[in-house]
Amino acid sequence: MQKEIPYKIFLTEEELPKTWHNVRASMKELPEPFINPVTRKPCGAEDLKPVFCDELIAQELNTTDKYIPIPQGIQDFYKMFRPSPLVRAYNLEKKLDTPAKIYYKFEGQNTSGSHKLNSAAAQVYYAKQQGLTSLTTETGAGQWGTALAMACAFYGLDLKVYMVKVSAEQKPHRKAVIETYGGKVIPSPSNTTEAGRKILEENPGTGGSLGCAISEAMETAVKTPNCRYVLGSVLNHVLLHQTIIGQETKAALEKYGIEPDMIIGCAGGGSNLGGLISPFMSDRLEGKNNIHFIAVEPASCPTLTRGRYALDYGDTGRMTPLMRMYTLGCGFMPSANHAGGLRYHGMSPIISKLYHDGYIEARSVEQTKVFEAAILFARTEGTLPAPESSHAIRIAIDEALKCKETGEAKTIVFGLSGTGYFDMTAYQSYLDGTMTDYIPTDEELEKSFASLIDPEAR
Numbered sequence: 001m002q003k004e005i006p007y008k009i010f011l012t013e014e015e016l017p018k019t020w021h022n023v024r025a026s027m028k029e030l031p032e033p034f035i036n037p038v039t040r041k042p043c044g045a046e047d048l049k050p051v052f053c054d055e056l057i058a059q060e061l062n063t064t065d066k067y068i069p070i071p072q073g074i075q076d077f078y079k080m081f082r083p084s085p086l087v088r089a090y091n092l093e094k095k096l097d098t099p100a101k102i103y104y105k106f107e108g109q110n111t112s113g114s115h116k117l118n119s120a121a122a123q124v125y126y127a128k129q130q131g132l133t134s135l136t137t138e139t140g141a142g143q144w145g146t147a148l149a150m151a152c153a154f155y156g157l158d159l160k161v162y163m164v165k166v167s168a169e170q171k172p173h174r175k176a177v178i179e180t181y182g183g184k185v186i187p188s189p190s191n192t193t194e195a196g197r198k199i200l201e202e203n204p205g206t207g208g209s210l211g212c213a214i215s216e217a218m219e220t221a222v223k224t225p226n227c228r229y230v231l232g233s234v235l236n237h238v239l240l241h242q243t244i245i246g247q248e249t250k251a252a253l254e255k256y257g258i259e260p261d262m263i264i265g266c267a268g269g270g271s272n273l274g275g276l277i278s279p280f281m282s283d284r285l286e287g288k289n290n291i292h293f294i295a296v297e298p299a300s301c302p303t304l305t306r307g308r309y310a311l312d313y314g315d316t317g318r319m320t321p322l323m324r325m326y327t328l329g330c331g332f333m334p335s336a337n338h339a340g341g342l343r344y345h346g347m348s349p350i351i352s353k354l355y356h357d358g359y360i361e362a363r364s365v366e367q368t369k370v371f372e373a374a375i376l377f378a379r380t381e382g383t384l385p386a387p388e389s390s391h392a393i394r395i396a397i398d399e400a401l402k403c404k405e406t407g408e409a410k411t412i413v414f415g416l417s418g419t420g421y422f423d424m425t426a427y428q429s430y431l432d433g434t435m436t437d438y439i440p441t442d443e444e445l446e447k448s449f450a451s452l453i454d455p456e457a458r
């Protein structure tokens with residue numbers, strides 16, 4: 001007999017995972033290695049050393065160890081905000097009058113307001129171990145910059161955050177939070193770097209993009225002694241750190257004998273989605289389940305649904321190695337009317353490969369539909385969701401409504417990657433009826449595909 005499922009399933013502190021889960025160890029075909037843009041040969045650790053921390057490079061290149069130990073110093077940080085709850089959305093189910101059973105893994109219960117702290121803690125810990133004294137990074141919506149500032153304060157490192165200019169303007173309080181934790185915020189593109197000056201010259205008045213901010217942060221890291229650059233998404237090691245989410249979710253579901261039919265996550269650079277699905281995906285790849293995985297992205301930045309699977313740079317300034325990923329082209333400039341994150345031109349090479357091989361479905365949604373779902377969720381479940389996470393909510397609701405029509409009692413799990421307290425300008429514009437949708441035309445996308453090193457690649 002199935003036990004009664006509580007509203008929230010909590011794990012105990014002792015049940016916190018002691019390892020991260022490396023899904024690449026279960027993949028029959030691996031994502032292509034990073035390519036050095038000059039030699040066009042796969043990057044080794046030496047190529048990555050000037051930019052990234054040593055231990056993170058080892059994790060980045062590790063395709064064989066399925067379980068990677070979480071050092072005690074990181075476990076101790078995790079204890080401040082983990083385990084996070086797996087919530088049964090009873091109230092939402094009732095409102096939708098659906099036979100579907102909806103669960104969400106809630107990552108917003110920390111001051112950064114999102115899952116980003118899972119990787120920030122790990123990355124700053126390793127930087128400290130290596131004896132570095134400062135870090136640089138980019139931030140879009142601001143959650144990553146906040147998470148990193150929290151981790152830098154905890155482990156004692158200096159931090160410069162290049163924040164996408166439109167976000168910095170839309171969310172002045174983000175800057176205050178980051179500064180409270182000791183980080184320095186620079187709206188990007190800025191005049192403080194060569195990359196920033198060049199981007200400003202070519203696109204005066206641009207609101208910036210994650211790609212620009214990455215170029216500026218990397219340049220500063222390379223030019224500053226004892227400093228490295230850290231990235232909040234896309235890379236293999238970031239996705240690896242986020243697997244704490246999926247492992248906790250799996251353990252919580254198993255406690256009650258619950259088997260998900262589908263798992264849904266929003267996808268910007270792919271880290272929360274990848275972290276949520278990794279342990280379930282390994283099982284799927286090993287023939288142990290048949291879960292339907294869905295990645296949800298904005299219609300205004302349709303990387304998976306309309307992008308090309310091609311070798312591309314991770315940043316606008318073309319400083320990163322080349323990665324084979326779904327991409328809109330590193331020259332893609334997201335529409336300024338798009339609220340929140342999920343506006344990165346590329347996608348995690350791991351998620352890209354799994355999607356390319358047919359293990360993940362991708363859907364894109366327009367932002368007014370996303371905010372409609374966010375408000376329904378807030379009014380029924382109580383939590384104010386981040387716009388990014390609300391992409392997953394939208395599809396979870398759509399799927400639950402399909403169940404209502406078919407009478408199927410599917411088990412739907414989605415990632416609630418964060419809260420939306422800093423996104424009230426966007427909420428207000430939805431409520432005022434002034435929010436609009438933007439879907440790039442094929443011609444516009446063609447223009448940004450022209451920034452690919454091989455524009456004909458498919």
Ligand SMILES: Cc1ncc(COP(=O)(O)O)c(C=O)c1O
Pocket residue numbers: 113114115140141142143144232233234266267268269270271272273341342386388389417418419
């Ligand atoms: C709350 C939240 N969810 C999701 C994302 C998207 O990033 P990723 O796809 O790496 O999880 C972001 C990024 O800014 C975020 O802040």
